[in-house]
Amino acid sequence: MSSSRISIRKEQRPPKLIDEEGRRVDGRRPDELRPVKIEVGVLKNADGSAYIELGRNKIIAAVYGPKELHPKHLALPDRAVLYCRYHMVPFSVTERKSPAPSRREIELSKVIREALEPALFLEYFPRTEIDLFIEVLQADGGTRTAGITAASVALADAGIPMRDLVAAIAVGKVEGQIVLDLCDIEDKYGEGDMPVAMMPSLGQITLLQADGVYTPEEVKKALELAKKGIMKIYEVQREALKKKYIELKKEVEEEYGKK
Numbered sequence: 001m002s003s004s005r006i007s008i009r010k011e012q013r014p015p016k017l018i019d020e021e022g023r024r025v026d027g028r029r030p031d032e033l034r035p036v037k038i039e040v041g042v043l044k045n046a047d048g049s050a051y052i053e054l055g056r057n058k059i060i061a062a063v064y065g066p067k068e069l070h071p072k073h074l075a076l077p078d079r080a081v082l083y084c085r086y087h088m089v090p091f092s093v094t095e096r097k098s099p100a101p102s103r104r105e106i107e108l109s110k111v112i113r114e115a116l117e118p119a120l121f122l123e124y125f126p127r128t129e130i131d132l133f134i135e136v137l138q139a140d141g142g143t144r145t146a147g148i149t150a151a152s153v154a155l156a157d158a159g160i161p162m163r164d165l166v167a168a169i170a171v172g173k174v175e176g177q178i179v180l181d182l183c184d185i186e187d188k189y190g191e192g193d194m195p196v197a198m199m200p201s202l203g204q205i206t207l208l209q210a211d212g213v214y215t216p217e218e219v220k221k222a223l224e225l226a227k228k229g230i231m232k233i234y235e236v237q238r239e240a241l242k243k244k245y246i247e248l249k250k251e252v253e254e255e256y257g258k259k
């Protein structure tokens with residue numbers, strides 16, 4: 001997707017990304033998501049946090065704020081500034097990655113911020129800052145979209161007022177077929193990927209990127225497939241948030257019961 005992508009020579013291509021039975025490299029059907037798990041409030045020290053596993057991806061998102069912005073001259077008079085940092089830790093990929101922010105990470109930080117901003121009532125908090133940190137602990141394709149999914153849950157956990165959650169997934173083209181949720185091998189050896197983020201209840205797209213060449217019919221099919229995946233992820237986000245508040249309610253009741 002980004003310009004920093006590792007180049008792949010033709011002779012390195014694996015023989016088959018989709019077998020005769022229509023199964024992908026990890027056994028999935030073209031319209032199947034990888035297993036997804038979301039946990040809320042995993043960090044005590046942040047105002048909001050979430051952890052996501054999407055297949056082999058492991059990503060943590062943390063939110064601080066709204067808080068006073070430094071230096072003050074960067075403050076906006078009519079809304080909060082959303083600061084976003086997407087980062088891959090050195091052990092997130094098979095060959096140690098430099099911990100210094102790469103061009104790709106700087107670009108993805110901006111892309112992720114722009115995908116989340118439409119969902120936030122930033123105008124409620126003028127002259128403040130909301131900090132969002134996304135740490136990729138293990139990467140396997142689709143980290144920007146999984147990062148967005150976790151970040152929106154972390155923002156909700158921090159109590160930031162939102163129009164809707166933002167759920168995201170990548171679709172793409174592999175051996176001429178439109179497939180949902182590309183893993184790293186499909187991302188690298190396939191014909192293209194298309195990360196999509198949406199506010200699912202409002203039905204509004206907040207991120208749409210694409211590499212590769214698609215016919216208009218393929219774009220339509222890819223967006224329909226992305227929407228299907230996003231609705232499933234949205235359900236997991238909501239369940240994770242509900243679970244945290246049910247547990248919190250139990251804790252408060254137990255505490256109250258003691259007194």
Ligand code: ADP
Nearest residue numbers: 001002093097139140141142143144145184187
């Ligand atoms: P996304 O993770 O959103 O799909 P890219 O398309 O840029 O973003 O990256 C695809 C995948 O390539 C990543 O999920 C990760 O598995 C792998 N990758 C990215 N950067 C590196 C790197 N520096 N070293 C090894 N693998 C990487």
